[in-house]
Amino acid sequence: MTGAIGGPGFAGEWHGGAITSYATCVLAPNAGPQTLDGTNTWVVRAPGATGVTVIDPGPNDIAHWQQVAREVEQRGARIERILLTHGHLDHSAGARLFAEAAGCTVQALDPAHQYGSEGLVGGDVIDESGVEIHVVATPGHTSDSLSFYLPQDGSILTGDTVLGRGTTVVAYPDGTLVEYLDSLHRLRELIADSHVSTILPGHGPTLNQPDEVIDYYLAHRHERLDQVRAAVSELDVAELPVEDVAQRVVESVYADVPRAVWPLALLSVRAQLEYLATRR
Ligand SMILES: [Zn+2]
Numbered sequence: 001m002t003g004a005i006g007g008p009g010f011a012g013e014w015h016g017g018a019i020t021s022y023a024t025c026v027l028a029p030n031a032g033p034q035t036l037d038g039t040n041t042w043v044v045r046a047p048g049a050t051g052v053t054v055i056d057p058g059p060n061d062i063a064h065w066q067q068v069a070r071e072v073e074q075r076g077a078r079i080e081r082i083l084l085t086h087g088h089l090d091h092s093a094g095a096r097l098f099a100e101a102a103g104c105t106v107q108a109l110d111p112a113h114q115y116g117s118e119g120l121v122g123g124d125v126i127d128e129s130g131v132e133i134h135v136v137a138t139p140g141h142t143s144d145s146l147s148f149y150l151p152q153d154g155s156i157l158t159g160d161t162v163l164g165r166g167t168t169v170v171a172y173p174d175g176t177l178v179e180y181l182d183s184l185h186r187l188r189e190l191i192a193d194s195h196v197s198t199i200l201p202g203h204g205p206t207l208n209q210p211d212e213v214i215d216y217y218l219a220h221r222h223e224r225l226d227q228v229r230a231a232v233s234e235l236d237v238a239e240l241p242v243e244d245v246a247q248r249v250v251e252s253v254y255a256d257v258p259r260a261v262w263p264l265a266l267l268s269v270r271a272q273l274e275y276l277a278t279r280r
Contacts, residue, residue, distance in 0.1 A: 014164065014205040016040060021047055022131060022153035023200055026068045028058035030090055033260035036165060036203040039090045042157055043071055044150065046130030051080040053126070053133065054102075055148060055157055056202060057094040065098055080129060083120065084108035085159025085202055086145040088171075109137075110144040120146065138187060140180025141168050149190060155198040162187065162213060164204020167220050169264040172271035178278075180271075181221060188214045227253045228272045246270050 014037045016025035028039040039058035045051070052072050058064055072079055079102035084092050087110045095106045096115055105117035114120075122137025134149040138161045148157040160168050161183060170180050190196065191210045199207040207213045231252045237245045246269045254265040 012205060019200065019206050020153050020155050020198055022150055023155060023157070024071060025200070025206075026064070026071055028064045028090075029061060030059045033258060034264060035090050036163065038203070040164075040200070040202055040204075041068055042200060043068065044131060044133070044148075044157075045075065045077055046152070049130045050077045051129030052077045053081050053083060053129075053131065054079050054098065055083045056085055056091040056159065057082055057098040059090060060093040060097055062097075065094060065101060068098070069101070078102070079104050081117075081126075082106045082115075083126075083133070083146075083148065084113055085147065085157065085161075086110075086142045087113045088142065088160065091159065091202060108144065109146055113144075122146065136186065136190065138183035140170060140175050140177070140183045142171050142175050143179070145175075145183070147187065149194070149196070151194065153198075154194075154196055155200050156187070156190070156196050156210070157200045157202075158187070159202040162199055162201055162207070162217060164199075164201040164207060166204070167217060170268050170271035171264075172267045172274065175267075175271060177221070177225075177271045177275040181218070184214055184218050184221070188218070224253065224268075225272055225276065228269060229276055232273070232276070242270070242273060246273060249273070 016027035018024045022044055024043045026041045028041055031038040041058045042055040044053045081104050082095055082099050092113050099106045099115050106115035107117045107120040108114050109120055120135055122135055124135040126133040132151055136147040136149055138145050138147045141160045145159055145161050170177050196210050199210045228249055231249045235248050237248055246266055249269045250262055250265045
C-alpha cells in the first residue's frame, strides 16, 4: 500500500530497467490506484560483482520472480540477500517464496517479515560483494519503514516514504505524522550532507532532484495540516466521534483526489487529527 494522494506531476511513463550503475528496477505486475505503476523490485549490484541484493520482492507472483531471477542470471550473478523497506504486502508478500527459491535470507525491521536472518535496524551497514548499504530508519508511513542509502551510487531507496509521483499515506495508527515529518527531515539532511543525487522509490519513476522533492513533501504535509485544521473549525464536528470527523474532513479536503484513494486519505487524516490534537 502506498496511497499516492494527489501531489506533484512527476509525469512520464515508468517501466523500470537499469537506472544507476548499481541499481536495476524490475517492475512488478501489480499496478493499481494504491500501487501506482506497480511495486519497484530493486536489484542492487556493484559493477562486475557476482553477489546481488534484492530489495522489495513485491507480490507473491511466480512470473515476477522469474523475471527478477532472469535479470540476475543474465549478469552471471546470484541473489545473496533480500531486504524489505517495510512489511506492506505489495512489497513483502513474495519475500518468502523468493528467499526459498534463491536460498537466501530476508532482512527487515519487523521480525514477522524476517526469514533466516538477524534482522535490520537503522544505523546498520551491509558491506558485501562490493556494495555498501546504509540502513536509515524512516518510520512514519509505517512504524517499520527503512530507507537504504548506497553511498557509492549516490542514491537512496526510499520504499513508500517517498514515492516517484504523488505523496504517500501515513498509515495510521501504525504510522504517525510526527515520525513521518522527522523521517523527511532526516532524509533531507542525509541528501544534503552526502550529495545524494537520485531517489529510487518503492513505486513510480526515480527522482533526480531529491532535495526539491523532500522540500515539496514537507511543504505539502504542512499545507494539508493547515487544510485539516481549517476544515475542522469550519465543519460543525466538535461533538462527533473521531471516525466521523475524519470522514467529513476527507470529503472536504480531499475532494479533488480519486475516491479510490479515499480510504487511504482517511488514514492520513486520522494521523493529522492525532498530530493536531497533541499540539493544541
Ligand atoms: Zn507501504
